[in-house]
């Protein structure tokens with residue numbers, strides 16, 4: 001993916017941007033010695049463990065281990081794709097993103113601007129149409145919506161007719177093409193086209209920056225389908241977006257909680273009644289990405305569903321996805337409305353206060369988890385208990401470590417009558433198994449590193465690429481059995497072909513590769529060795545030399561074991577027995 005935008009451009013862009021400035025406009029930072037810190041935007045906390053290094057242009061959280069460079073931050077914080085993060089940085093720097101013309105056609109190469117433009121124009125037309133359609137206005141009025149709310153959510157109306165949009169916006173081939181690419185216009189087999197949205201109330205869906213990326217359309221009378229969405233396309237990725245999130249952020253400076261509902265109409269109706277913190281997942285299931293996105297905006301999410309079976313099922317899927325995301329300090333609750341009711345009908349019936357009371361009384365995550373398991377499995381028998389234990393274990397295992405996880409284990413232990421230790425051991429064995437499968441896993445807060453020369457060398461080099469010009473990494477590391485040595489060699493090669501590369505740009509080269517995690521952890525690692533500028537060069541030289549001697553010794557030993565001849569020099573070297 002990275003190949004399409006020239007690597008030099010990305011290096012420059014990273015060098016031009018200041019991570020402190022980029023983060024500070026989103027998460028206010030405080031200077032703390034050489035670095036900056038804040039309460040982490042990726043997990044909830046009271047004492048700051050989120051650190052930004054101005055020198056290295058990296059960020060790291062000691063609480064949740066979120067880490068990376070400025071591109072990584074934008075991707076995580078604003079939930080942008082890699083390309084979008086680069087585009088966002090480039091826009092701030094007032095430069096255009098060049099694309100390598102490599103002769104291959106691929107959709108990421110596309111310029112998205114025409115799509116945003118056509119979507120915006122379509123939205124304006126739909127809004128104008130609403131003003132002239134008495135039927136559509138009536139419909140919204142019946143639903144209790146004011147003109148003000150309609151305007152705030154840019155609600156529009158797509159008139160009945162096959163060629164409203166293509167007729168008014170699709171006059172040139174390029175524009176018609178944009179209409180087709182964004183799904184507003186559909187092509188028939190005989191190359192004729194027609195409008196996707198006809199005789200529908202139109203709800204524009206916006207991204208984080210408020211750009212329109214798609215539409216949802218609701219039918220006015222009876223008919224199928226009741227709701228129709230824009231299809232997925234280059235700018236619209238359903239599972240990542242939350243309808244109403246942009247409007248919520250516009251309306252509130254501090255968002256205490258977000259309520260996740262199913263439909264556009266629910267979001268708008270709730271806003272009409274002063275509950276302006278509702279968002280809709282654009283499908284029945286709320287995805288992990290959507291939950292993460294919501295938790296970046298607030299620390300409490302209330303999932304709201306119809307109390308029928310379909311609602312319960314959707315809620316359970318949301319619970320499963322929440323477990324993989326939730327951390328201490330975050331709250332997830334579940335609100336079930338009476339059958340046949342949705343937030344729209346409910347809030348119109350009982351008003352803001354009663355509805356907010358429901359939100360307040362929503363079920364906690366643990367209550368919903370255990371009540372649901374108990375309702376499915378008869379827990380009076382030993383077999384039932386075992387079944388609950390194994391089901392709950394499988395879910396709890398996916399969680400991040402923390403008090404919430406401990407408390408759920410404790411509750412499970414009381415419920416099934418197994419000791420906490422036993423349950424914990426079952427959960428942790430599974431985690432251990434997973435861990436040993438990975439090589440060179442991340443050290444917790446720099447422990448181990450001082451004993452591990454390879455890690456130290458990698459940390460020094462990724463943090464100070466200039467070191468590669470002071471001391472060469474031996475060629476033999478390329479084929480070393482130790483993956484860390486191979487990595488050192490790769491780093492050296494990368495730096496050699498870009499001698500001025502910054503640390504953050506160097507890290508960028510390894511995005512999505514097998515070493516990404518190791519490198520981003522080591523890039524923020526602080527040890528006495530990595531912190532003292534004066535000694536960094538000497539330490540690096542020394543550690544590389546030691547690693548080299550060890551590697552040589554290993555090589556000679558292998559040679560002997562394979563009954564190969566050693567030269568007199570090699571014998572001398574071998575007998576010196578370099579150790580440590």
Ligand SMILES: [Zn+2]
Pocket residue numbers: 040041042043050061062063064065066
């Ligand atoms: Zn964190």
